[in-house]
Each structure stands twice: as structure tokens, then as C-alpha cells.
Amino acid sequence: MAVPVWSVDPRTGKQRGQAAVEAGTAEVDAAVRAAAGALPALADRGSRARLLRESARLLEEHADEVVAAADAETALGSPRLTGELARTAFQLRTFADEVEDGGFLDVVIDHADPAATPIPRPDLRRYKVPLGVVAVYAASNFPLAFSVPGGDTASALAAGCPVVVKAHPDHPATSELCAGLLRRAAETAGLPAGTVGLVHGFDAGLDLVRHPLVAAAGFTGSVRGGRALYDAAAARPHPIPFHGELGSVNPVVVTAAAAAERAEQIGTGLAGSFTLGTGQFCTKPGLVLVPAGPDGDRLVAAVTGAAGQAPAGVLLDTRMRDAFLKGAAERSALPGVDTPLAPDAGDGLTVRPGYVTASAAELAAPGALDPLLEECFGPLTVIVRYDGAAELAAVLDRVPGSLTATAHLGEREAAAPGGSAAGLLARLAGLAGRVLVNGWPTGVAVTGAQHHGGPYPATTSTSTSVGATAVERWLRPVAYQDTPPALLPAELRDDNPLGLPRRVDGVRG
Missing domain, CATH: 3.40.605.10 (Aldehyde Dehydrogenase; Chain A, domain 1)
Structure with missing residues (x-):
């Protein structure tokens, strides 16, 4: 018996009509x-x-x-x-442009060389x-x-x-x-x-x-x-x-120098990023490490003000809404966790954004706070207050593989070659497939240099x-060895009838 597939309006939870069958x-x-x-x-x-x-x-x-x-x-x-x-x-x-260019075929031709050392080289052609x-x-x-x-x-x-x-x-x-x-x-x-x-x-x-x-x-x-x-x-x-x-928590590290220079700007930007699209982006910043002290306090206050003004939004379906509300409630109830702005249900099927806070000293060791290191899909982020480089490093050691990792640096830090900022970026590069500086990870440009991936569980x-x-x-690559010219694929022929970019005997052309 055919099982109908229904189109559902997430704003009302009502069926719009049958779209297909399973x-x-x-x-x-x-x-x-x-x-x-x-x-x-x-x-x-x-x-x-x-x-x-x-x-x-x-x-x-x-x-x-x-x-x-x-x-x-x-x-x-x-x-x-x-x-x-x-x-x-x-x-x-x-x-389409990539198809026409043909460079993705990665054509490499190495002609036979009987004089090659340490052994003679056969004719090899790969694409x-x-x-x-x-x-x-x-x-x-x-x-x-x-x-x-x-x-x-x-x-x-x-x-x-x-x-x-x-x-x-x-x-x-x-x-x-x-x-x-x-x-x-x-x-x-x-x-x-x-x-x-x-x-x-x-x-x-x-x-x-x-x-x-x-x-x-x-x-x-x-x-x-x-x-x-x-x-x-x-x-x-x-x-x-x-x-x-x-899944990805997309860690963000705010240095003490960055917080001192622009706490309010960073806090407002964070609120805009984790509430964007009702928090339904795989690159949402879900774990934000903020320094302890007055400058970090100013940043957190700015998050409260900006996120508190964000409108309630509808999630993609009621199942996701239920999961979000459950996940937010579970995180808020963890020992040592505070909830300055509670994410909760709005009117109808909407939800309101919020965040929870915890200390780096408590999150650094495996235990009750482990759920804070897991993605919560929806408009929720976790702010972790750290006191010094050792606490920051201890938390980063526990962060799972992510799609993105972000560093907010002070002006002098960003301009200095080497030093602590360079070390931080190197550490973040080990956690994620895309490292950002002084920006927010939501939004992924479609370009040749882009990488949207990362260590497990971000991707497999x-x-x-x-x-x-x-x-x-x-x-997948295939190499042809000592193949008669008449039997070679057109992509691998010496006369290059398809006009493909390729590397021949070590020379690109």
C-alpha cells in the first residue's frame, strides 16, 4: 500500500497536501x-x-x-x-565552468624514460x-x-x-x-x-x-x-x-585583547550570528570562549541585549522544535550552568533565542557538562568563561571536530607575526576545516578556495x-601504462584533442 508523503506548513503544523508517496x-x-x-x-x-x-x-x-x-x-x-x-x-x-575547463580531471602524463634512475620508467598516463x-x-x-x-x-x-x-x-x-x-x-x-x-x-x-x-x-x-x-x-x-x-559546534575564541578593544561589537555580532535563520545553520557558533573579567562581562551583556531583541522564529518542523526546547532545557539544568537569557517557546510554534554560560575550569574535564560540547540545533549558544591561556587550551583540547573555528583578536595581535595569535590559529586549524579571524562563520562562499568540512563528527x-x-x-584516478596510442582515452593522448590542462613530464601546461 502506497504511503503518502505530506507537505506540512511549519507555521501552523497543518498538512498542505500530498506531495508524493514513499x-x-x-x-x-x-x-x-x-x-x-x-x-x-x-x-x-x-x-x-x-x-x-x-x-x-x-x-x-x-x-x-x-x-x-x-x-x-x-x-x-x-x-x-x-x-x-x-x-x-x-x-x-x-x-559548468569547471566541467568546461577540465582541470578537475587532473591529467598527468609521464613519458617512458629508459635512462631514468633508479629503474627505467614506463609510459604512465593518469586522469x-x-x-x-x-x-x-x-x-x-x-x-x-x-x-x-x-x-x-x-x-x-x-x-x-x-x-x-x-x-x-x-x-x-x-x-x-x-x-x-x-x-x-x-x-x-x-x-x-x-x-x-x-x-x-x-x-x-x-x-x-x-x-x-x-x-x-x-x-x-x-x-x-x-x-x-x-x-x-x-x-x-x-x-x-x-x-x-x-554536526558541528563551531568554536569561537575571543582573546582578552579583542574583548578589551570591542566587547560590545563582538557581543552584538555573536547574537546576530547564532540567531540568524532561527539558529538553523550548520555553521552557527555554538561554543564561544570569552575571557573572565570586566571586558568579558561587557561582551556577555551585549549578547543579552542583542539576542533579547531578536524576534521569535519558527523552526523547520515540530520535531526539531521539540528537540531544541528539550536540548535547551537540559543544558540550562546542568550543574554550574547559568542561563542569563533563557531560550524557550514563543507564541504558537515559534521559539525564542537564548544562551547559557559555564566556566572553562569545569568544562575542561569530562563529566556532567559534556552536553555543552554537542550541537544544539536552533537559536542557542554556549558561552564559556576562561581565565588564562591554560584554561583556554584545556577546553580546546575537548572540542570535537567542527566545520569552522573562529578567533577574535586584538589589533596588535592580528598584526604581529608569530606569537600567541599564530599559535591559536594553528590550534584551531586542527579542529576545523575553515578558520576565521574577526568574523562570524554563518554564510559559506561558493568559490574555488572554499572548504566546507572538518574532522569527525563535522564530516565523515x-x-x-x-x-x-x-x-x-x-x-577516482586511473593510470594507463605502456598503452598503445590508438587505445588511449582522448584525455590522455599526446595531441590533447580536448585541450585539457595537464602536467606532462613534470611541466604544467
């Missing part, structure tokens, strides 16, 4: 096999680039409809979602090839940029991999709409509609990661859900790469999910 094992199998059938057609880089550009164009052409659907299902608001759609279209075009069908697990908090038309889909298609997306239950109608646009784009580019598949349902997600034709997976979501899928991917008879973004791999190098997730 996929059974047979439906998942059909979607994966259709995607696998599209793999040969995706070998043409020109078709892939056209698919990505046409996807961006169709999203923009239907922007009003897409934004309205996403807002109705997520309550994220039209301004935020309009910006997210623009970002999504931009990253689709960015990957990267697509893994195969990619399973993409959509995120709750980004119905566009990290969902059906999002970064994992765009980077996989750029690599030459068809995708099957497991829709997030918080925005099924938006997912259906976007999948339809991407299928239209595929057909316009001369590719099979099965290049982009879509399935719904919890069991479908498990069937997808276990399917023998799925070659890799990308996930953005909770530690619990991501770890279950990661374990399933590893337990297969043939394990597959699982690129999961799971070393790759990025944002930026041009995300394409590397879905590729």
Missing part, C-alpha cells in the same frame, strides 16, 4: 537503474555543462514558484530563499573518472542549496555521475518541483531524464545507500541519521565512500561539500 524497494531500484543507464551519456562534458547551465536557467525562470513552495514548507522566508536560489544557480554555473551513481541525501535547512538542485547534485553531475536524491521530509513538494526542473534540463541537454532521480521515505534512504549500483553518497543532516547511513555504506559487501556532514571525510573542489568527491 518509495518502496522496487521504486528505489528503478530510480537507481535509470540513473545507471544515464552514465554513458554523461561521459560527454559538453552535455554535462549544458545540463548544469540549463538547470540554473530553469530555477531562475521558475524562481517565484520555487521560492513560494520552499517558504510554505520551511518558513525560512522569501528574502532568505530568494538569496538561496541565487546561490544555487550560481553554484550550478560554477560547476580521473566518475565513480558511478551517487546517492544524495537532502538537508532540512537548505531546501535548495543543499537539496535536490544543491551542491552535492551539482558536483556529482559535473564529475559525470548521475544522481538519485532522497528528498527531505520537511520540503517534499519543493523537492518534486526542483527534480522536475532538473529532469527538463537533462532532456534539453540531450541526456536521459533518469540522470536525476528522486525518492521519498526513511526506508528508501536505507535502500538507496545499500543498492549495489550506488557508488557513493553525500549527506547533510544529524549525527544520528548520518552515522546510521555511514555505517550502512561501510557494511555493504562492497563498501562505498560516504561523504556526510553530521576530508572533502568539501561547497566550492569547486567538491567535484573530487565523485572521482
